[in-house]
Amino acid sequence: GYRARSAYKLKQIDESSDLLSEGDTVVDLGAAPGGWLQVASEAVGEGGTVIGVDLQRIKSLETENTETVRGDMTHDRTREWLRDRVGEGGADAVISDMAPNMTGEYSLDHARSVHLARQAFETALEILGPGGDVVVKVFDGPELADLREEMEPYFQYVKSVRPEASREESSEQFLVAKGRLTGPVKSGD
Numbered sequence: 001g002y003r004a005r006s007a008y009k010l011k012q013i014d015e016s017s018d019l020l021s022e023g024d025t026v027v028d029l030g031a032a033p034g035g036w037l038q039v040a041s042e043a044v045g046e047g048g049t050v051i052g053v054d055l056q057r058i059k060s061l062e063t064e065n066t067e068t069v070r071g072d073m074t075h076d077r078t079r080e081w082l083r084d085r086v087g088e089g090g091a092d093a094v095i096s097d098m099a100p101n102m103t104g105e106y107s108l109d110h111a112r113s114v115h116l117a118r119q120a121f122e123t124a125l126e127i128l129g130p131g132g133d134v135v136v137k138v139f140d141g142p143e144l145a146d147l148r149e150e151m152e153p154y155f156q157y158v159k160s161v162r163p164e165a166s167r168e169e170s171s172e173q174f175l176v177a178k179g180r181l182t183g184p185v186k187s188g189d
């Protein structure tokens with residue numbers, strides 16, 4: 001079984017958006033407890049690699065193609081570590097299920113969620129190879145359109161997906177950006 005029900009969301013996004021393939025290098029942001037990691041690990045197979053990052057420690061998956069690290073994606077050093085780890089070849093997909101601690105205050109939760117989604121998108125620009133794809137979770141609200149517009153120039157297209165496995169009452173959706181148009185953007189280091 002999967003460690004988290006959210007695994008089914010990634011499965012559904014993968015089915016509708018053709019995301020994960022054998023041999024891929026996938027970076028999973030906000031990966032604890034590891035449901036998406038399990039799905040990605042199966043999909044990329046022995047020849048692939050999945051790298052998971054979370055604030056929380058992730059219990060080892062015991063699969064050789066999966067590696068996890070504890071880190072904060074809002075910190076530069078975590079992003080630097082990822083750039084080094086992924087290296088020149090670039091990642092085939094960056095997937096983010098990161099979510100803030102919910103306060104119940106709609107506009108605050110929305111703003112924090114967009115902030116995390118933007119961190120994931122900016123990280124993706126640093127490590128994604130040409131043709132690569134991105135998935136980021138975001139809670140619906142007024143700042144979503146801006147984020148989507150920021151992403152559009154870098155990809156063949158961006159669409160918004162709401163998998164059936166998402167709870168009815170949840171305002172979450174996923175921005176799926178397909179086909180990175182250029183190579184990794186050089187960061188100013």
Ligand code: SAM
Pocket residue numbers: 003004006007029030031032033034035036037053054055056071072073074097098099100116
């Ligand atoms: N996709 C996961 C799975 O299938 O098991 C579930 C992810 S859970 C919905 C969201 C995760 O985002 C939490 O584990 C949380 O610790 C992580 N997160 C939130 N902010 C983060 C940050 N700044 N850096 C890294 N991870 C973060």
